[in-house]
Amino acid sequence: MKGATLHDLPAVRCMMESKEATVRRWSELSCKPLSEESVRALHVPAKKYRVSVSRYPQGTDFGGFIRTGTVYVLAGHCQMEFGTQVVQLATGDVAEFPEGRYRVVMGREAECVVVFAWELPAEFAR
Numbered sequence: 001m002k003g004a005t006l007h008d009l010p011a012v013r014c015m016m017e018s019k020e021a022t023v024r025r026w027s028e029l030s031c032k033p034l035s036e037e038s039v040r041a042l043h044v045p046a047k048k049y050r051v052s053v054s055r056y057p058q059g060t061d062f063g064g065f066i067r068t069g070t071v072y073v074l075a076g077h078c079q080m081e082f083g084t085q086v087v088q089l090a091t092g093d094v095a096e097f098p099e100g101r102y103r104v105v106m107g108r109e110a111e112c113v114v115v116f117a118w119e120l121p122a123e124f125a126r
Helices: 010-017 036-042
Strands: 022-025 049-056 061-066 069-075 077-082 085-090 093-097 100-106 112-119
Touching: 036 049, 036 112, 069 077, 069 085, 077 093, 077 112, 085 093
Parallel strands: none
Antiparallel strands: 022 093, 049 112, 061 100, 069 093, 069 112, 077 085, 077 100
């Protein structure tokens, strides 16, 4: 998989056909260690994607509206809710999520570090 991008991985491309989140392990996508850099390497060209790292203190709880995208859990664990679907995520998990309302609850034991990535609309990807 050396030099692979997100678009070179057909299983990932097809994951969002349903309106539910789909969870995989990072080891299914890459043989490299999971890091911000290895996630960014999947989302090229960089101007076409928004990739951001977030650190959340234990017990953090937030929600809102989100575009279709992917979350990579670098450390810790959290629970993500999409409508009636509840997904438990831990270090090494990768979740493709649908556009819509969501809620995230971080674990109570330790902080959670995640990378969110999504494709930018064409008018912003210049």
